[in-house]
Structure formats: C-alpha cells, structure tokens
Amino acid sequence: MIIGQYIEDGVNWLTDNFSGVFDGINTGMSSLIQVIESVWIGLPFYVTIALFTGVALWKAGRSNAILTLLGLVFIYFTGFWEETMQTFSLVLASAIIALAIGIPLGIWSAKNRTANSIIRPILDFMQTMPAFVYLIPAVLFFGLGTVPGAFATIIFAMPPVVRLTSLGIQQVPEDIVEATKAFGATPQQLLVKVQLPLAMPTILAGVNQTIMMSLSMVVIASMIGAKGLGEIVLQGISQLRIGLGFESGLAVVLLAIILDRITQNLGTKQKK
C-alpha cells in the first residue's frame, strides 16, 4: 500500500504543480486530433474507401486491396462509418505522437548504453502494466474525453517501436558500420546513410506493432470518454445489446485487419 500511496502523492503533486503544462499538452493534442478527425470525417465515404483501397493495392497487393474494399464497404453498411473514422483518427494521432517520441528514443538507446539501461526497464513496465491502469493518471491529468484516451494510448503503444528501432540499429552488421567509419563518416552520416536504412524493415515492423496496439487501446480508452467505435462497444456492454456490441466489434476487427495488412508491407518492396 505504501508504494500506491507514493504514486498517488506523486500524481497529485504533478497535477497540482504542472497543470499549466498539462493544459498546454491538452490543447495541442486536442487540436491535432481535431484536424485529423475533420479530414477523415469530412471526406465523403467513397473517397476514403477509394484512398484506402488504392494504398492497399500499391503496398499490399491485389488480394489485400479487395479485402480492404470489402471491409470498408461492410463497415459503411453497419452504419458506424463516423465512429470508425473517429477511431481511425485517434489511432493516427496517437501513433504519430508515439512514433515521434519512440523512434528517437529507440535510436538513442541503440547508441548509448546508459540510455539503454534506463529505457529498457521503463519499457518493460509500460508493456506489462495492465492497460486500464494508464487510464487513471490520464483522467487526473487531462480530465475525461479524447485527449486522455490518446495519452493512455501513446504510453501503451510506444514500447514496440522503441524496442524494434533499437534492435534494428543494433542488428546492422558490425563490418558495415566499421567500413562506414573507415571511409570517414561522421556519427550523423553513419546513422542517416547506413544504420537507419538498414534497420528500416525492423523499424517498420515496430511501426506496425505500435499502430495495432494504438487501435486496441483507443477502444479501451472509450471508458474515459474517447469517441469512436469503443463507445458503441461500451454501449453494447452496458445495455446488454449483443447485436450492437457484435457489429461494432466487427468494425474494429475489420479496421485492424486493414491497417495491419497495409502497414505490414510498408517496409517491403512494392508489389506488382
């Protein structure tokens, strides 16, 4: 109980003393989410479907493109199009922020042994802590709504991309790194011209993982007021409407499959 007490005190202290900072973050994040949301909700559904199908055709091949097309059409006919787009926007916003923080962290921990030894246990902690627990401080910092949902999602979804970025860079063969140094590369040149390109498939696997975990978390985050498909699922649970819950759940699954197929193939060559 003592540890719990300390954590509570700490979180209280943070909310009391850094409310300005949290407000700033809150404003920034909510405007980012709003911009993304307005784009995806604003677009007519057929344009969005065409866009997704096009990207899938380009990156993931014909069969995945057909799957994408059918999946999105199905979602449209369930009547949860707007909620799906809200969920997608929240995933996109959270994933962007998680990647923007996670990739540099991964690079840092690959290059610096001390950083690595600090970051690793934190990542272990972040990944194994039950996801619901993040919802509590998120509410304390940001109140109810979409932003705390995004906040919890970012924390939950960031570890894979940090780990895989770090792993990817460490796995670049030592002889290539040595050769690059021997030709007079600066550390920046080594990173940009050699380590990142060679680590890219692994980093993109991390990106894929982060996006998938974001999706699973934004559904849970509806418990603290995040909008989207999770809301409907929650409604289904609280009102014991199995049909509603199943329909919205199916939409989540389809969205997940589509996002997975598309992002899984980011790192590989274009398929013809």
Place this chain on the structure above:
Amino acid sequence: MEKIKIEKLSLVFGKGKSKALKMLDEGKSKAEILEATGCNVAVRDANLTINEGEIFVIMGLSGSGKSTLLRCINRLIEPTTGKIFVNNDEITRMSDKELLNIRRTELAMVFQHFGLLPHRTVLSNVAFGLELQGINRVDRDKKAEETIELVGLKGYENQKVSELSGGMQQRVGLARGLANAPEVLLMDEAFSALDPLIRSQMQDELLLLQEKMQKTILFITHDLEEAIKLGDRIAIMKDGVIVQVGNSEDIITNPADDYVKSFVENVDRSKIVTAGTIMFEKPKLARLKKDGPAVVLRTMRDIGVTSLPVVRTNRTFLGFVKIEDVVDLKKKEIKTIESIIRDSVMTVNPDTTVEDMLPLLSKTNLPIPVVNEDNHLLGVVTPTSLIAETTGKDTIEIDEIIQKAIAL
C-alpha cells in the same frame, strides 16, 4: 620514401591498462600479463616502416594481432601507446576532424567481408566515400564509373550488391576504396573469403592494378602463399609481436625463429628460392688464355670435381671442360684448352627460380652456370644443392641416399 611509420605501438584490451603496460615494459609475457591484470595484449611494441608504392604484407595466424594493428593505422581501434605517422603526420595525435579527413582522402580500406551497403547499387556503393566527403552527385558518379571500369565491373553499375557473387562484391569493395583516390590502401584479409580460384585471380588483378597505380598497400593475410605472391616485403606476427620483416626470399631461406620456420615449411620453396641464393659464388675456374691442361687438372683434383667452368679473362662465360677431355689433351701435349670447351650449356640468371632450373638437370650432369646480362659468370648451382633445395634434405642426407642406392 617512407609513407607509414609505426613506432613502439602497443595495444592492450581490458581494464587496468597502466599496470599491464608497466609489465609490458618489464618484458613480461602475454600470458603473465593476462594472469596478473586480466588484460589482453593484442599488439606489443610494433615498429614498422612502410615505403611509398610498395605492397607490404602483414602475415600471421588469427589472433596474432595483425588486423588489430591495421585498424590502429586509421584508428578504428585506438592504440594504447605508441605513434603512427602517415606522410610524417602523426595520426595518433589528430583531432576527430583531422582524422575524418585523413580517412576520407588518404586511407581507404578493403574488408574481408566486404562491408558493402546491401540496399544500394554498385554505383552508389563505389561512390559512397565521395558521398561522405560531400561531393555532388554528378561528379561522384563520374568518378565512380571510372573506378568501376578499372576493376572490371562495367555494366554492373545499377545492380544491387547483394545480387553479386563474392568475387564481384570484393571488386566493388576495391573500387570503393580506389574511388577516393587514396594514397594508402589498407586491405584486411581482402581475399580470404573468396574461392581459391577467384582469390588467385583477384591477386593477379591487384598486382596488375598496382603496376598502374603505384599505391602504398598494406595487406593483411593468414596465407603465406598469398603473402609471397603479393608482398614486396612481409612482416610476420605472432601473439602481437612482429617476429620478422623481410622480402619473401629472406623469410623462406632465413626464418627468424621456429615459428616462422614452421610457417614456411609447407611452402613450395622451388617457386621462390632463386639461383642467386643457392649458387656457389666465386667457383674455381679455368681461364681460357692463362690456364693450360696441367693447371686445370690440378685444380680439379684439388677440389675433387670432374668439370670446371671456363671464362675469358674478363669473366665472360664460355662453357665447361670435363676431366676426361683434359687428360686426353695433356697426353697429346696440347697447351690450350680452347678445343675441348663444351659450350652447348644452358645458363640461368640470378633471378631464375629453382622450379625453372630443375628441368635443366635432365639435360646435363654439369653444374648450372649463373650469369648476369653481360654473360659474366657469377657462380654455379650444383645439381646436389638444387636437389637439396627442392627436397628440403641437406647435402649429407643426399649423399647417404646416393650411397645406399649404389649399394643396392
């Protein structure tokens, strides 16, 4: 002119280096230092001078510290103590910026496992060094294309390197090194990962290229045959110590210790040892105008031979006289030996290898005369010493074998 100079260079891996260095000064062995401090002495008090335009080979088994020593030259590994000079600039005292610069322009390196960028094409791999220097795309591609042609990869510019064979990949590695127009090439077991046939081909091509380029090449290998083929001079390393430096013939005919000897034992000496090394200098002679049959006969009896080379007074080689002819001549009381000279004798020059002299034995049982370009006699190679050189047995053993054969 000296290009690279290594002075008193030592390299110790591990913690507690200062104690290890002190023990090194006291002359303690590698094993003693390892036991007392836990430090591994990779290179110990290395001193080398490498001249401009030569191929200098450092040879040793794995773990002998040869690759580590090479990496000290461009400071991929920092030496613990000692100095390295390239063009009289002290590498070991350079700032990071100067070091980057010298790596980019003067010291190119070729690696055993190529170290190429698999996601790039041949062209952009070759241009990589120039790219790091910040040279614009047009110029660096032009330079890279020239170099690609030089190593015989024209037409492969746009292939990914991962699609090439090992031999081709190493050509790319070589081209990448050469594209920077460096003065020094550091080649770390550059051909060791290749098939024997390709390896030999690459060695030949390196020698051809070197004739054109006249770079200073520092070549690391564990293969003595390769060292001998490529090296103008060879240094042999053992347990971090340079045991011997010399040209291939020095090392083979005069190994500094048992370690070097064990190395050279299995080498085909007949391809390396030359007439100049095994000939008897200043052999007894018959001089055409001065020595009559009586003198010649006495000389032959004195040293117990049955033939003597004949020279003019200015040492121009004429041929051989045989004892039976001389005896004949003496009976007939002819005063000059001119009529009995056998001049249909093959001569060799000092650079002729044992391998090339062996076939001559089938034509004659006379010693083989060694002459210079003016046909002056420098010495003779006797059949016995030729056989001794090829079989590795000494002359006493050979005599024993002959005696046994006669007894049979």
